[in-house]
Amino acid sequence: MKKTDKTLLSGITTVSILVLLSLIIYALVAFKNGQTTIPMVAIIIGIFTVVIGFKYLKNRYSEAEKGMPLVDERINKVFLVAAAKAFVISIWYLLILAWASDEYIQFRDPSQALGAGIIGMALILGITYLWYNKKEDIDKVRF
Amino acid sequence: MKTRIKEFRARYDFTQEDLAKKVGVRRETIVFLEKGKYNPSLQLAHDVAKALKTTIEELFVFNK
Numbered sequence: 178m179k180k181t182d183k184t185l186l187s188g189i190t191t192v193s194i195l196v197l198l199s200l201i202i203y204a205l206v207a208f209k210n211g212q213t214t215i216p217m218v219a220i221i222i223g224i225f226t227v228v229i230g231f232k233y234l235k236n237r238y239s240e241a242e243k244g245m246p247l248v249d250e251r252i253n254k255v256f257l258v259a260a261a262k263a264f265v266i267s268i269w270y271l272l273i274l275a276w277a278s279d280e281y282i283q284f285r286d287p288s289q290a291l292g293a294g295i296i297g298m299a300l301i302l303g304i305t306y307l308w309y310n311k312k313e314d315i316d317k318v319r320f
Numbered sequence: 321m322k323t324r325i326k327e328f329r330a331r332y333d334f335t336q337e338d339l340a341k342k343v344g345v346r347r348e349t350i351v352f353l354e355k356g357k358y359n360p361s362l363q364l365a366h367d368v369a370k371a372l373k374t375t376i377e378e379l380f381v382f383n384k
Contacts, residue, residue: 243337250360251358313355314358
């Protein structure tokens with residue numbers, strides 16, 4: 178395995194573990210404070226991320242161990258398309274979040290709202306990446 | 321675009337993984353190439369053709 182690939186994989190794994198731990202701690206604290214809906218959403222997102230992320234990282238580790246690169250020209254293209262699509266979707270997500278925070282969701286403070294925004298945007302990027310990575314004919318995607 | 325990668329791969333008894341390692345791409349890139357669902361760069365097309373000891377024209381069949 179190349180040193181750069183090793184560093185990239187270790188980085189992704191570390192960030193994933195930190196995000197998961199943050200979600201768990203946040204959910205526990207929120208449960209203690211009597212909240213139920215937002216911690217439940219956080220736990221569901223956490224489980225979803227663990228299952229998908231574990232499968233993804235396991236595949237990448239085994240491929241990298243066999244001498245295949247983590248990133249190649251197709252993955253670069255997939256990431257560019259996914260990032261562009263995720264950007265547009267994130268604008269809609271933030272608009273909906275802003276609207277819902279007045280009507281339906283009560284955030285404890287601005288930092289909680291910011292966290293929901295950042296985690297949501299990260300998830301959107303992850304989902305669009307997985308979607309376009311599986312999609313055939315990435316060259317035919319139009320904006 | 322159609323490709324004859326699978327045919328040439330079988331000729332040299334290469335697995336998708338072997339070819340991916342030789343060319344320096346991920347295995348799934350070879351899968352998409354074989355299905356004709358990914359247009360490779362000229363560099364990648366050249367590398368795949370070289371690994372399979374053939375030419376780009378032999379390997380990739382372009383439909384008008």
